Amino acid sequence: MDVILNYLLPFFGILLGLVVLHEAGHYFTAKLFGVQVLEAGIGLPPRIWGFRWRDTDYTLNALPLGAFVRMLGEEDPTDPKSLAAQPKWKRTIIIGSGAFINLIAAIVLFAVSAMVPQTISNGGVKVGAVIENSPAQEAGILAGDEIVKVNGRNVSNSGEAIYLVHVAQGSEVDFVVKRTDPRTGSELINISNVYARWDPPTFVDECGITNSQGMTGIALGPARVFSIDRTPAETAKLEQDLKKEYASREAKIAPGSPASCYSPADYGFKSLTAAQCGALPEDERAAAESLKNDLFPQAAGDCYYFSPPQAVEAPTKTVSKPPWEAFPAGARKAW
Numbered sequence: 001m002d003v004i005l006n007y008l009l010p011f012f013g014i015l016l017g018l019v020v021l022h023e024a025g026h027y028f029t030a031k032l033f034g035v036q037v038l039e040a041g042i043g044l045p046p047r048i049w050g051f052r053w054r055d056t057d058y059t060l061n062a063l064p065l066g067a068f069v070r071m072l073g074e075e076d077p078t079d080p081k082s083l084a085a086q087p088k089w090k091r092t093i094i095i096g097s098g099a100f101i102n103l104i105a106a107i108v109l110f111a112v113s114a115m116v117p118q119t120i121s122n123g124g125v126k127v128g129a130v131i132e133n134s135p136a137q138e139a140g141i142l143a144g145d146e147i148v149k150v151n152g153r154n155v156s157n158s159g160e161a162i163y164l165v166h167v168a169q170g171s172e173v174d175f176v177v178k179r180t181d182p183r184t185g186s187e188l189i190n191i192s193n194v195y196a197r198w199d200p201p202t203f204v205d206e207c208g209i210t211n212s213q214g215m216t217g218i219a220l221g222p223a224r225v226f227s228i229d230r231t232p233a234e235t236a237k238l239e240q241d242l243k244k245e246y247a248s249r250e251a252k253i254a255p256g257s258p259a260s261c262y263s264p265a266d267y268g269f270k271s272l273t274a275a276q277c278g279a280l281p282e283d284e285r286a287a288a289e290s291l292k293n294d295l296f297p298q299a300a301g302d303c304y305y306f307s308p309p310q311a312v313e314a315p316t317k318t319v320s321k322p323p324w325e326a327f328p329a330g331a332r333k334a335w
Helices: 002-032 088-115 135-139 158-167 232-250 274-278 282-294 323-334
Strands: 037-053 056-071 118-121 125-130 146-150 172-181 185-195 202-204 210-212 218-221 226-228 269-272 303-306 311-313 316-319
Touching: 002 037, 002 056, 002 088, 088 323, 118 158, 125 135, 125 158, 135 185, 146 158, 158 218, 232 303, 274 282, 274 303, 282 303
Parallel strands: none
Antiparallel strands: 037 056, 118 316, 125 146, 125 218, 146 172, 172 185, 202 210, 226 311, 269 303
């Protein structure tokens, strides 16, 4: 039921709305140019209900998978009110109006979403890692750099940086980064000509796991974070999620990989010696030994317990754009 309510119904509702808008473009331009519309329907036949007004049947149909506009003489020009009897420029407008309406709808929806106040991450963008022989490494980007601008536009979180790089895919990207040196302090550095690849290559790490290099070869994260507390329920959920992540990764590790590939500590599970395991209360010892036997049989510890790292969160800010900024931004996103 959750799948139906949370996924299928919204999907079909959005699809129906977009198709109705598309067909409305055909309908109104056909009426404007004097083409007779025989039927305008929401949904696909069989028909449930309808009425006739000004030589057009308006119908509601059983299958909510779209909409349609049926015009007179789409291939027969014998009637002057038929679509086929119209000049080429009119037919072009009528046929293209559906896609044009969808484009306008996309711009409007993007613009409206930009005008609605929303909370976004404001923790900056830090380069966590740079892949060897990637465009980013060749251009001079270093792990630890804080990205300030991408192609001349300020970025306040990794999502904005990734979006701007994605928009420039297939071309070279210019970055402005802040680099901090313990001796000389911070400086802004312009790094140009970082190629954003259409089809990034993969690389195989020391554990035999194949990974994508990404468009430019950098891994991003927030530059500034602060500590927060977890509730017991959040901690329990995190433990289950990390168990699944570890098991999924372990299944990909190539045989004969080094012991460092089987590192529960990377997922918040700490190891205990045999003596430490024996000193635990019976129920805790059983749980710790179960973790070893069920999830970490190839790891070095004698038993394990869950000790997650401190939870952190990036600072946020509330933003909204005025209409004169929102509509150009909507047009860029639609493009």
